[in-house]
Amino acid sequence: MSGKDNKQEMIYWADRLGVSITQYADELKVLQLNEIKIVDLLPEMLLMIRSVVAKKTFRFRRNPIKLIENGISISFLNTINSALTSSASYKKILKHLLPHVRIVPLHIESEVVFQKDINIQQVTIIISLDYLKMFLGKDHHQFAYLFDNEKTLWIEEVMSPELAELVNEIAGANSSKTLSDAYYRLKSLELIFHLFKNLMIREDIPHQNLTKYEIESVYRVRDKIAASLEQPFVKEELIKLSGMNVIKLRKIFTQVFGKGMYPYYQYLRMQEAARLLKEEHLSVSETGYQLGFSNLSYFGRLFEKHFGAKPKKWSQRHTKF
Incomplete structure (x- = not known):
């Protein structure tokens, strides 16, 4: 798929998700979309794979996603991230971009940032909470904080080697393979299994509702530490x-x-x-x-x-x- 086709695909799916980006048409010119792949497994899931490099730092506010009424976004970020330059300043940026997983409810808006000259590969699963609860079975009660749609949660988990390996396998898969939808559904659920196995060993702490200010504040602290x-x-x-x-x-x-x-x-x-x-x-x-x-x-x-x-x-x- 050409770069032009990639951008058209991104714009089409942004509109379907209810997070139109047409107002950022000029800003989108700085993005070089190496790859974008959407696997439609709706109404339960949507799988998105993208590889993008920005010619200059670009950020925008992502509106709440409306395609799935009650769901979460699970993004596996930076499994492959490399600066197009080896300068010290870019190596410092990479400290903030270690492979990680981010879980965000669909009903909140968030800021999306593309750092200049950093190749970001990302696999995102948008999943219905009802489907996730069914998949987790009797163990879903251990993640009750995720199923409270009244709360604004923001969770970031470190990327384990098994998760990184799976993400790279999915990102590199040929979409024309036999039973491709079945393959991507199976691999997405495998990712979710390993992620939630890791979440079970997180430090036990009550999950409270977070404001936009609190989320931004805690990331300022994280960036200062890094x-x-x-x-x-x-x-x-x-x-x-x-x-x-x-x-x-x-x-x-x-x-x-x-x-x-x-x-x-x-x-x-x-x-x-x-x-x-x-x-x-x-x-x-x-x-x-x-x-x-x-x-x-x-x-x-x-x-x-x-x-x-x-x-x-x-x-x-x-x-x-």
Whole structure:
């Protein structure tokens, strides 16, 4: 499909979803749509696959999706993301774009951002809550917070290796394969199975209704944490940045990201450590010191906790020269 056809396909489905983007016609010119694939499994699900690069940073407000009256959007983001330049500024951007899954109710609006020169590959499943509840069966009660359509929830989950592998398999599949609808439905449900298995081990915390301000505030805090991984964040600065008291900030941060601020900070450091070992070919000591670890033994234990192997063994297994 040509770039022009890709854009027409995107505009057509945006209209069907009730989130028309025709008013952004001029802005859309900065988007290079490498691929867009829509698999219509309605009324239960809609699967969308896209690969896009923006010539300059572009953002717009996405209106509530109306095609499914009571549902959620599950987006698997940045399983493949690479800057078209290797400059330090773009590597810093990538720290904010680690592979992750975002769950958002269809009835709220959200901001969609395309960062300049960053290749974003995304697989999104829009699914009816009734169908999801049926799929989860008797275990659906463990996710009661998702089925309360009166609440405005926003959940971000880290991308496990099994999820990343599945997403890439779906994104690379040939849509003309035999029983393609059955294939995409099966793979979508497989993704949902693994995602909800991961959600079951999130830190247990009551889910409260979130305002637009609270969601934006907690992402400012997350971005501040991600911006400087080589030194510990200052809790008082994050509290001031969020505009909340410390108890409320902790609760909302954990609700959205599934872990507290310090565990999340350590998770980001370990992801960056893996990147430095694999892509920058730094030694274990160079990696540890660059990320602010004065105690390399502690760095090694923390890395092993996240990846199941000491950094040197992990690097030997994953680094290709």
